[in-house]
Amino acid sequence: MRSLLLPLMAALLTAGIASADETRQSKSDHYDAFRQLDAELPTPNVYRTASGAPGSRYWQQRADHNIKVLLNEDNQSIAASQTIRYTNNSPDALRYIWLQLDQNRFRADSAARLTETAGKATGKEKGRGDGQDLLTYTELARQQRFADVDHGFVIQRVADGRGRDMNYTIVDTMMRIDLAQPLGPGQRTAFSIDWSFNIIEESIISGRGGYDHFPENDTYIYFLAQWFPRLAAYTDYVGWQHQQFLGRGEFTLEFGDYEVEITVPADHIVSATGELQNEAAVLTAEQHQRLNQARSADKPMFIVTPEEALANEQQGTSDTKTWVFKATNVRDFAWASSRKFIWDAMIHRQDDAAQPEVLAMSFYPNEAEPMWSQYSTHSVVHTMEVYSRFSFPYPYPTAQSVNAWERGGMEYPMITFNGRRPEPFEPDDEDLDPGGKPDRTYSRSSKHGLVGVIIHEIGHIYFPMTVNSDERQWTWMDEGINSFLQYIAELEWEEDFHNHRDNYSILEHVAEYMTSENQVPIMTHSDSLLQFGPNGYTKPASALVVLRETVLGRELFDFAFREYAQRWKFKRPTPSDLFRTLEDASGVDLDWFWRGWFYSTDHVDVAINSIREYKVSTANPEVEFELNRQERADEVPETLGQIRNREEGRKTRLERFPELADYYNENDPYEVTNADRNKYTKLLEDLEDWERDALLRAAEDDDFIYFVDFENIGGLVTPLPLLITDADGKEEFMMIPAEIWRLNHLAVTKMLIRDKAIASIEVDPRRETADADFSNNHYPGRIEQSRLELYKRDDETRDMMADMLATLREAKGGEDHSARAVPLEPAGND
Numbered sequence: 001m002r003s004l005l006l007p008l009m010a011a012l013l014t015a016g017i018a019s020a021d022e023t024r025q026s027k028s029d030h031y032d033a034f035r036q037l038d039a040e041l042p043t044p045n046v047y048r049t050a051s052g053a054p055g056s057r058y059w060q061q062r063a064d065h066n067i068k069v070l071l072n073e074d075n076q077s078i079a080a081s082q083t084i085r086y087t088n089n090s091p092d093a094l095r096y097i098w099l100q101l102d103q104n105r106f107r108a109d110s111a112a113r114l115t116e117t118a119g120k121a122t123g124k125e126k127g128r129g130d131g132q133d134l135l136t137y138t139e140l141a142r143q144q145r146f147a148d149v150d151h152g153f154v155i156q157r158v159a160d161g162r163g164r165d166m167n168y169t170i171v172d173t174m175m176r177i178d179l180a181q182p183l184g185p186g187q188r189t190a191f192s193i194d195w196s197f198n199i200i201e202e203s204i205i206s207g208r209g210g211y212d213h214f215p216e217n218d219t220y221i222y223f224l225a226q227w228f229p230r231l232a233a234y235t236d237y238v239g240w241q242h243q244q245f246l247g248r249g250e251f252t253l254e255f256g257d258y259e260v261e262i263t264v265p266a267d268h269i270v271s272a273t274g275e276l277q278n279e280a281a282v283l284t285a286e287q288h289q290r291l292n293q294a295r296s297a298d299k300p301m302f303i304v305t306p307e308e309a310l311a312n313e314q315q316g317t318s319d320t321k322t323w324v325f326k327a328t329n330v331r332d333f334a335w336a337s338s339r340k341f342i343w344d345a346m347i348h349r350q351d352d353a354a355q356p357e358v359l360a361m362s363f364y365p366n367e368a369e370p371m372w373s374q375y376s377t378h379s380v381v382h383t384m385e386v387y388s389r390f391s392f393p394y395p396y397p398t399a400q401s402v403n404a405w406e407r408g409g410m411e412y413p414m415i416t417f418n419g420r421r422p423e424p425f426e427p428d429d430e431d432l433d434p435g436g437k438p439d440r441t442y443s444r445s446s447k448h449g450l451v452g453v454i455i456h457e458i459g460h461i462y463f464p465m466t467v468n469s470d471e472r473q474w475t476w477m478d479e480g481i482n483s484f485l486q487y488i489a490e491l492e493w494e495e496d497f498h499n500h501r502d503n504y505s506i507l508e509h510v511a512e513y514m515t516s517e518n519q520v521p522i523m524t525h526s527d528s529l530l531q532f533g534p535n536g537y538t539k540p541a542s543a544l545v546v547l548r549e550t551v552l553g554r555e556l557f558d559f560a561f562r563e564y565a566q567r568w569k570f571k572r573p574t575p576s577d578l579f580r581t582l583e584d585a586s587g588v589d590l591d592w593f594w595r596g597w598f599y600s601t602d603h604v605d606v607a608i609n610s611i612r613e614y615k616v617s618t619a620n621p622e623v624e625f626e627l628n629r630q631e632r633a634d635e636v637p638e639t640l641g642q643i644r645n646r647e648e649g650r651k652t653r654l655e656r657f658p659e660l661a662d663y664y665n666e667n668d669p670y671e672v673t674n675a676d677r678n679k680y681t682k683l684l685e686d687l688e689d690w691e692r693d694a695l696l697r698a699a700e701d702d703d704f705i706y707f708v709d710f711e712n713i714g715g716l717v718t719p720l721p722l723l724i725t726d727a728d729g730k731e732e733f734m735m736i737p738a739e740i741w742r743l744n745h746l747a748v749t750k751m752l753i754r755d756k757a758i759a760s761i762e763v764d765p766r767r768e769t770a771d772a773d774f775s776n777n778h779y780p781g782r783i784e785q786s787r788l789e790l791y792k793r794d795d796e797t798r799d800m801m802a803d804m805l806a807t808l809r810e811a812k813g814g815e816d817h818s819a820r821a822v823p824l825e826p827a828g829n830d
């Protein structure tokens with residue numbers, strides 16, 4: 001663009017100038033996007049330091065468990081007796097102990113069920129307007145099942161170490177056990193609980209564990225989670241964490257050792273947290289030998305083959321076997337059992353003296369093939385390779401992926417329950433191959449969905465199973481961090497992994513969410529999140545992507561993130577510990593970042609509103625007046641009336657009476673006079689030497705000076721990645737840190753001095769800031785291009801005669817495949 005020459009002023013060189021549309025802060029309406037978070041974060045203390053590390057007197061409780069459990073396949077129930085040894089490492093004397101009774105969430109009188117609200121259409125349901133009352137088949141069947149079966153723990157007995165009954169009080173999903181004597185600091189106590197409950201059918205009731213029933217051949221997969229009374233956490237920051245289990249906010253747990261004896265039908269295969277202790281007693285000689293071979297296998301190999309599993313599920317038995325598992329230093333224990341299980345395994349080797357080898361295993365029914373034997377165990381190993389690079393070596397001897405359900409995913413120490421199966425099994429399908437295996441297909445998104453869900457759930461063994469954050473309060477601390485690392489692991493699985501390019505990038509996805517109305521800040525309690533997935537998963541994950549790739553860069557981020565993981569491994573971090581550690585280790589003040597991304601609902605949208613091009617004025621009238629004359633001539637065309645008068649041949653009075661001419665007819669306003677020259681000489685004399693040097697050098701350099709106006713429409717302050725294209729086509733990338741917004745978070749003007757003219761500037765050309773609107777990111781603006789799909793009016797009317805003829809044709813043996821096309825909704829992973 002052409003512009004006026006810039007008169008040089010001392011003030012211009014030392015401070016930015018306000019452009020016409022720059023918004024200034026007022027006394028009454030002041031916002032400091034860079035104000036430190038001190039007021040929001042808890043005061044540092046001896047348990048948690050100001051640097052974000054565990055303090056010198058950090059402590060946590062410990063709970064060791066022995067459990068004997070019996071699975072009753074006749075009525076889908078379990079019964080158990082368990083002993084807990086509880087160690088009080090806190091500085092406080094405890095008069096009672098709280099336990100979590102998560103199965104009570106399914107009781108008719110639970111807060112979770114009583115506070116469920118009625119279904120409302122969201123506008124996506126066919127034929128239902130937004131906000132209309134909605135009852136789905138799924139919900140109706142769920143309510144019917146609740147009416148038919150009692151759920152929740154039946155507590156038979158609570159006894160102390162000497163077998164004496166103890167007082168206990170059940171408060172919804174929590175149970176308080178009263179101690180006869182206060183448990184002092186450093187003391188340990190033991191007690192036992194006998195209990196039972198009816199297992200939920202997960203596909204009907206919906207939960208994080210239960211059983212999956214296959215009606216075609218009346219077989220079951222059991223996957224037991226939140227299945228025993230677990231110690232509630234007692235912490236330095238909240239005391240007892242006994243907020244009720246409402247379904248969303250997950251679990252806050254203590255570490256300990258487990259020995260669990262699981263008695264199941266003799267033809268079942270059991271997968272569980274920890275290591276199997278009695279292989280010879282529960283496996284056939286051949287399976288046992290294969291398992292030992294797998295301990296040095298570099299690729300997955302079968303312990304139980306698909307054919308053996310198929311034969312197994314056709315038998316059934318009334319005999320039982322007891323599988324014994326031990327797990328050291330875990331915060332939970334889960335298990336799965338079925339006669340349908342195929343089982344494969346391979347070894348994962350890592351550079352770690354404590355855990356040099358990890359046995360990666362998968363358990364799945366034939367219905368999950370051919371996807372599972374191909375992808376599951378590889379996904380488990382891939383996860384460990386990627387996550388360990390960002391945190392610490394995988395800390396346990398086994399890592400397991402179990403196909404327990406059709407959709408979804410859930411995580412526990414060393415064991416994960418993962419969904420995704422190919423097209424549903426059809427027993428009368430004629431497309432059986434010679435081997436008798438059903439010919440099943442799967443979509444690209446199913447494959448990526450399976451790999452993705454396994455990465456996600458195995459990833460949870462790092463966060464929060466090892467870095468033990470408080471899930472009941474802060475979904476994002478494990479889901480967000482885990483989704484971030486899942487994204488990294490998916491990018492490393494194969495190029496153009498679904499959702500990371502063609503379809504929808506994670507930052508596009510989050511930008512759409514962050515501009516929506518129905519949202520709360522990330523720093524909101526798990527059970528109060530309005531949009532659980534975008535808030536708890538996508539937004540914090542995206543924030544960490546922006547932090548790593550754009551704000552800090554990979555080197556600083558990776559160092560700081562690994563520091564966080566290692567500081568809090570097997571400990572209990574809070575959000576402030578994460579915020580403080582990432583600052584402490586990176587050396588970069590990130591309070592603005594946490595404030596914008598985690599404490600606000602602002603979004604990123606920067607517009608580039610205008611650019612003004614200047615050259616420094618030499619102040620020399622001999623130069624400047626001529627330039628002014630040219631510029632005036634270039635910018636302001638001759639008056640139209642004067643042109644048309646001339647074209648009409650109309651003579652002016654001056655032309656008709658030349659004697660009217662004087663000095664001004666011979667000299668225009670840009671003529672240099674002696675007074676002008678003297679003024680310039682005086683100006684040069686009055687300048688300091690360094691000022692004169694600067695002026696003369698600018699005249700020689702003849703640079704272009706640009707004033708670029710940026711507007712922060714979204715409100716969230718962000719770095720400004722700029723692509724500057726010169727008039728000769730040369731491109732230059734420039735990264736301006738977010739601190740440019742520190743005095744005014746809504747509008748700033750940046751000065752750029754260039755030796756060549758700029759043709760265009762683009763904000764965020766690599767799409768790395770989660771900018772929500774790219775239509776205002778270019779200067780000069782661009783014509784937006786798209787394709788307009790023609791609209792065809794739907795004039796369909798009910799043709800009863802055609803319907804009748806079709807019915808007649810079908811009765812004569814026509815085919816109809818429409819019943820097979822059942823669209824499945826993408827399910828969320830926990």
Ligand SMILES: [Zn+2]
Pocket residue numbers: 456460478479482829830
């Ligand atoms: Zn998750």
